Amino acid sequence: NKIIILIITMTILIFMLFIFNYRKDYIIRKNYIAIKDLEVTASTDYLTNLLNRAAGMKAFDEQISLSNLVKHKLTVCFIDLNDLKKVNDSFCHNEGDVYILTTIQFIVDSLYENSIFFRYGGDEFIVLFPDTELESAKKILMDVNSSLKKYSMDNSGVNKYNLSIS
Numbered sequence: 001n002k003i004i005i006l007i008i009t010m011t012i013l014i015f016m017l018f019i020f021n022y023r024k025d026y027i028i029r030k031n032y033i034a035i036k037d038l039e040v041t042a043s044t045d046y047l048t049n050l051l052n053r054a055a056g057m058k059a060f061d062e063q064i065s066l067s068n069l070v071k072h073k074l075t076v077c078f079i080d081l082n083d084l085k086k087v088n089d090s091f092c093h094n095e096g097d098v099y100i101l102t103t104i105q106f107i108v109d110s111l112y113e114n115s116i117f118f119r120y121g122g123d124e125f126i127v128l129f130p131d132t133e134l135e136s137a138k139k140i141l142m143d144v145n146s147s148l149k150k151y152s153m154d155n156s157g158v159n160k161y162n163l164s165i166s
Contacts, residue, residue: 045119047097048104056118056126063116063128075129075137079107082164084123091160103148103163110144141165 043055051059060076067074081103088096104117104125111117116128129137145165152162 047100048119050104050125051116051118053118053120056116056120059116059118060126060128063130067130072131073133075132075134077127077129077137077141078120079125079127079141079165081123081125082166083161087161099161099163102151103165106144106147106151106163107141107165110140110147112140 043051045052050056063074066072081100084096084099087099100123107125107127108117111127112129112132114130115132116130118126120126127137127141129140148163148165152159152164
């Protein structure tokens with residue numbers, strides 16, 4: 001009888017250890033996911049879903065170091081959304097948000113896969129073009145401006161302002 005009680009006790013202890021380890025692994029996984037979600041939230045601009053200034057500047061520093069290390073070009077473009085203050089003042093900030101989101105979508109759709117695009121603040125954005133000549137980056141942004149002009153003309157009955165970047 002003592003042997004049976006010992007076996008049952010050992011079985012219960014082993015089972016409890018298994019449950020404890022399973023629970024510990026579950027908590028570790030859950031915390032890891034929560035930390036990753038927090039990292040994404042902390043590095044993302046709420047409105048645009050682009051990298052925010054802190055994360056973008058970190059990526060900028062990393063790209064400068066990388067370009068120096070491997071001796072490749074890095075073209076940096078500072079983008080300003082033209083007349084955003086006027087849109088905010090005339091049509092409200094919700095319309096300003098629409099202006100921002102529409103404009104950045106044109107930019108995102110035109111970028112290279114390895115480009116890094118982030119919100120610097122307000123109506124200011126930065127695009128990093130790794131391993132890209134200045135003329136190629138200029139062409140991309142001029143094409144974006146042409147697309148924005150066409151969009152503004154096509155939607156002139158809906159929008160009372162023009163979208164453009166400089």
